[in-house]
Amino acid sequence: MDRFLAEGRGALIMIVRSRVLSGLTGVVAFFGVALLADGLSGGAAIAASTPNTVQYVVHDNSGLVNYDFQSTNAVNTNVDWPINVVFYNGASVDNIKFALENSYGANSTNRMHIPVTYYGGENHWDEDAGKKGVACPTTGRWTRHYRIYGGYGDSIYSQDIGYWVAATTHKDADECPPIGKRFYDSEEVEENIAAIWANAGYTVHNDLVSWSNPEPYRVEGNHTWNSNGLVTYIDVSCAACRSLR
Amino acid sequence: MPFAALIVAVPLLVAVTPVAGQTAQSFQCSGSQVAKTRVLQDLSRMTQAERTLTPTRKVLSSHFVVPSTVGLAQERFTSRLEIVVRRRQPLSQGPQESSARIRLAINDRVSNLIELTGDRDRIAYTFVGLLTGAQRGMSKSVVTRLGFENYGQLGAVKAGRNVLSVVLDDAGVVDSAVVSERSSVAYTTAAPQQLTLTTPETMRVPAGTEFTIPFQLARRCERPDKPVTVAAGAMNKSPSSLTIVADAKFSGIGDGIQGVLRARSDQPGTYYIQVTMQGGYNDQTRLIAVQVDQPNLESGAETRVTLAVLFLALAGILFVLRIRRWSPSASR
Numbered sequence: 001m002d003r004f005l006a007e008g009r010g011a012l013i014m015i016v017r018s019r020v021l022s023g024l025t026g027v028v029a030f031f032g033v034a035l036l037a038d039g040l041s042g043g044a045a046i047a048a049s050t051p052n053t054v055q056y057v058v059h060d061n062s063g064l065v066n067y068d069f070q071s072t073n074a075v076n077t078n079v080d081w082p083i084n085v086v087f088y089n090g091a092s093v094d095n096i097k098f099a100l101e102n103s104y105g106a107n108s109t110n111r112m113h114i115p116v117t118y119y120g121g122e123n124h125w126d127e128d129a130g131k132k133g134v135a136c137p138t139t140g141r142w143t144r145h146y147r148i149y150g151g152y153g154d155s156i157y158s159q160d161i162g163y164w165v166a167a168t169t170h171k172d173a174d175e176c177p178p179i180g181k182r183f184y185d186s187e188e189v190e191e192n193i194a195a196i197w198a199n200a201g202y203t204v205h206n207d208l209v210s211w212s213n214p215e216p217y218r219v220e221g222n223h224t225w226n227s228n229g230l231v232t233y234i235d236v237s238c239a240a241c242r243s244l245r
Numbered sequence: 246m247p248f249a250a251l252i253v254a255v256p257l258l259v260a261v262t263p264v265a266g267q268t269a270q271s272f273q274c275s276g277s278q279v280a281k282t283r284v285l286q287d288l289s290r291m292t293q294a295e296r297t298l299t300p301t302r303k304v305l306s307s308h309f310v311v312p313s314t315v316g317l318a319q320e321r322f323t324s325r326l327e328i329v330v331r332r333r334q335p336l337s338q339g340p341q342e343s344s345a346r347i348r349l350a351i352n353d354r355v356s357n358l359i360e361l362t363g364d365r366d367r368i369a370y371t372f373v374g375l376l377t378g379a380q381r382g383m384s385k386s387v388v389t390r391l392g393f394e395n396y397g398q399l400g401a402v403k404a405g406r407n408v409l410s411v412v413l414d415d416a417g418v419v420d421s422a423v424v425s426e427r428s429s430v431a432y433t434t435a436a437p438q439q440l441t442l443t444t445p446e447t448m449r450v451p452a453g454t455e456f457t458i459p460f461q462l463a464r465r466c467e468r469p470d471k472p473v474t475v476a477a478g479a480m481n482k483s484p485s486s487l488t489i490v491a492d493a494k495f496s497g498i499g500d501g502i503q504g505v506l507r508a509r510s511d512q513p514g515t516y517y518i519q520v521t522m523q524g525g526y527n528d529q530t531r532l533i534a535v536q537v538d539q540p541n542l543e544s545g546a547e548t549r550v551t552l553a554v555l556f557l558a559l560a561g562i563l564f565v566l567r568i569r570r571w572s573p574s575a576s577r
Contacts, residue, residue, distance in 0.1 A: 092346070095346055159320055159437070163358050239412070
């Protein structure tokens with residue numbers, strides 16, 4: 001598939017260089033091939049690899065794996081991004097998305113997957129496309145993007161931290177048209193989300209717990225890793241805090 | 246949550262494969278273990294007006310005193326949230342205006358959370374807890390009654406003065422939510438985990454034939470028996486030709502149940518089957534690695550082909566020897 005896509009993009013460059021591009025047909029062909037290439041890749045980063053062990057992280061016997069995955073295959077050659085934010089004490093997928101709507105109001109369409117476990121047993125695959133600042137950043141522009149997982153009840157309940165959900169973060173760039181699109185900087189988006197909650201008065205524990213998923217800076221295809229492996233914990237219940245909306 | 250408490254709550258890391266938790270202890274049911282529960286605080290002293298939450302009055306709170314928590318296990322405090330929700334009419338269609346959540350907390354530690362979403366005709370709800378598992382439902386009524394009991398967060402209840410609060414957040418879908426006087430905090434002798442499911446960790450079966458997956462259910466008997474369903478599904482979806490033939494439903498677990506699920510795979514390979522028990526109290530799931538081998542019939546055929554080749558070779562040798570015996574040179 002990668003080779004096929006690379007050949008597709010090579011053909012695209014040839015089209016760009018041809019005289020056909022001078023007319024309307026060329027423009028249509030340009031976007032058509034670009035969108036075809038994007039469609040074939042699912043609009044996503046090509047599956048990335050990590051040297052780290054893919055493993056469950058549990059609170060009180062319930063939890064999820066330390067990475068999300070491009071498909072329902074939990075192996076370290078099929079990962080997308082490391083978990084780096086946990087919302088706890090009254091969190092659910094819906095209420096976090098609602099709270100962050102002002103900064104992350106656009107829907108993504110590209111679903112990732114993660115196994116969730118309850119009471120020490122492997123339970124099911126959750127999925128989420130996530131929320132972004134803008135739906136499709138044009139050439140030269142980028143946006144922040146998170147995906148959030150809470151299992152079949154949209155929230156996991158553990159007696160040590162209450163209702164909790166976990167998120168992966170990154171930036172998307174150059175997605176429309178999808179020529180040279182890139183995905184990167186999960187650490188910066190983690191800090192951005194933490195700052196949004198901290199500025200409203202919520203308790204934020206930056207980089208509190210290791211989830212054994214550090215990813216030093218490196219480029220892997222269109223996927224640039226940069227994550228310290230320390231997960232930020234955000235307490236979302238606070239009567240005296242300012243509303244994020 | 247205090248920082249120190251969170252440090253105590255540092256999560257555990259568990260390798261994905263092999264799967265942990267397969268060797269769960271199986272509970273014993275003697276019939277004399279029925280739990281005792283003592284209500285520490287309910288809302289019966291509040292008027293209905295005081296118990297009514299609206300988009301402009303979003304919080305109610307009640308104080309209660311626990312003289313001492315010595316001898317009380319922190320994991321056995323429970324909280325119950327019961328509400329009667331009146332749906333807003335008409336609802337706007339925008340997703341931002343059509344949701345609400347109601348949460349009960351003990352000293353700001355949330356232990357009951359109900360999510361509501363709605364449109365013009367109905368309201369959908371979701372909640373999850375250690376006693377109920379995840380529950381989803383939908384109501385077309387203007388008024389909907391909801392409620393569930395859950396175990397509280399560790400350390401939420403303290404000796405001395407405590408605060409029980411109920412909060413209505415983002416009331417887009419709700420005109421009012423009346424919190425029942427039965428909403429409460431209690432202490433129970435029943436442990437959070439009431440049920441266990443036991444299965445084999447690995448199985449080896451031939452392809453093309455139906456096989457059975459044995460399982461065992463047990464309960465502590467500290468709470469009343471309830472119906473449960475045991476179901477199985479393939480964990481690895483591609484490539485997989487695994488077919489689960491039957492699920493199992495039981496009206497109760499009684500003193501324990503041994504049962505089987507039936508499955509079949511036409512393709513050799515390694516499959517992961519998750520077996521889930523739902524509907525009682527705590528849901529349970531186990532993962533089984535199933536090695537599906539080439540069918541015995543096929544390997545028998547290989548043996549027969551090998552024997553046939555040997556026989557043919559022998560026959561060939563005999564034939565050649567016979568020709569040489571009857572050839573003119575041989576007769577000379």
